[in-house]
Amino acid sequence: MSSKIRLGILGGGGDSLIGILHRVASSMFDQFQLVGGAFNPDLKESLAFAEKIGIPTDRIYKDIDSLISEELKLPEGERMQVISVLTPNFLHFPMAKKLIENGFHVICEKPMTTSYEEAKILEATLQKANTVFAVTYTYTGxxxxxxxxxxxxxxxxxxxxxxxxxxxxxxxxxxxxxxxxxxxxxxxxxxxxxxxxxxxxxxxxxxxxxxxxxxxxxxxxxxxxxxxxxxxxxxxxxxxxxxxxxxxxxxxxxxxxxxxxxxxxxxxxxxxxxxxxxxxxxxxxxxxxxxxxxxxxxxxxxxxxxxxxxxxxxxxxGHPEGIFDSMGNIYKGVAKAIKKEPYDHGEFPxxxxxxxxxxxxxxxxxxxxxxxxxxxxxx
Structure with a gap:
């Protein structure tokens, strides 16, 4: 069985710039394997997109609730470990909160929530769960x-x-x-x-x-x-x-x-x-x-x-590196944290x-x- 971290993605389908940025970044250091997600609010669109990018469609879900429910039915060694939240801002908080509460690690686009109050609730939720949470302030990479x-x-x-x-x-x-x-x-x-x-x-x-x-x-x-x-x-x-x-x-x-x-x-x-x-x-x-x-x-x-x-x-x-590499470095740091390997606190927000x-x-x-x-x- 692959030792790669099993990754799911919410949002980021179609011609989304941020979607391709995350997918390429996650693949850079051979630490993650994209296994499924919900790329679009329309299930048919999500399935078509999965086929387009060449991943199996058996773990493409209609929404976050289906994803969590079905993934938790799988043995721990098979289910998604970390979910990237690439949706519009107003969905970040409810999605991230549900994921944390159900034991998933989370990589979230910024701004993390739509209010400071939501951010503090999310912080308290994470403290109870003790999972890894990263916010993609990409340029720090x-x-x-x-x-x-x-x-x-x-x-x-x-x-x-x-x-x-x-x-x-x-x-x-x-x-x-x-x-x-x-x-x-x-x-x-x-x-x-x-x-x-x-x-x-x-x-x-x-x-x-x-x-x-x-x-x-x-x-x-x-x-x-x-x-x-x-x-x-x-x-x-x-x-x-x-x-x-x-x-x-x-x-x-x-x-x-x-x-x-x-x-x-x-x-x-x-x-x-x-x-x-x-x-x-x-x-x-x-x-x-x-x-x-x-x-x-x-x-x-x-x-x-x-x-x-x-x-x-x-x-x-002399070989230029750019925005994909920067995001890739953030994913690399998250992988170290999930695997409980030593890492510098400057490796990911x-x-x-x-x-x-x-x-x-x-x-x-x-x-x-x-x-x-x-x-x-x-x-």
Missing amino acids: YPMVRQMREMIANNVIGKVQKIDIQYYQGWINPVIHDPQLRANTWRLDPEKGGISCCIGDIGTHAFDMLEYVTQLKVGKVLSDLNYVYEDNKMDVDGTVLLHCTNGVKGLIRASQIATGEENNFTVKIYGEKAGLKWEQENPNYLYLLQDGEPLRVLKPGHPYNSALSLDGTKLPP TMVDGVRGMKFIECAVESHLKGNIWIHINE
Whole structure:
């Protein structure tokens, strides 16, 4: 019998970008085997999709309840061990909660839930179950992001004194200006997407990245959000000022109406001795900036990088690695945790990150709605 971890997937069917990203990532290190799931609310669509990607259809289910019920009938050595939740935001919480309660490990897309209250309930559920839970803040899997984290931790840049993170996209620009599209896009529907579109979708990536690479905690936030139209209930652009717990100040700039931008995620951390800059659209370059010194460019795969960075590098220097590899590194870390093998806590985002992300979203929206005031994020 295969020693691979048996994986199921909820959502991610059809032409879903996130679906193929997870499927490819899970296959990278020969740790997981996709055995079934519910890829689409329509069972016929799910069955057709399973046939298309070449997996048996005997474990394709009409919904999560059927999946749990039927899988638990199987011997423990045959049933699915971990389920990836790739559905729209409003389904994350109920699905993840049921899965945890029934003993499954979970890999969940972000934002983890649609509210902080749900996130805390999920956290309490996980504590009782003692299973593995990962949130796919995908960009933490890039080798040079991990290198940035290790360099900051090892005091290469000195005490952090300025944080500037930008995440600009333009994809929603044609949607927001069309009243019909605006009214029928699930990401702009609070019932399906939660209280925030831009901050909830990409702003939370920026927030998690900040806390991941610096290992600081944001203490309070002040935000100014942009909804563009009065009938639009969810932000599509925003700036959030930040105070970290040790006095470091910074900002997050996020937009989905930055016309012409694709996926411009830029992370800049400045310390007393040096600065570091990383750009998602050119992820194999980590820039080290020092006063009076030439710009240095660090690249993945070289022995000067940290063990955490090298563990996430699959190819020799000079061979580009990208978003699939980044997600693959997260799956690799989850596999180690499920198998109870030693792993670095920087290998995959956890429930703690998901809860922090939901708290950030709610505080950012609250700050804006109350007239752009400081809101404490720490309890």
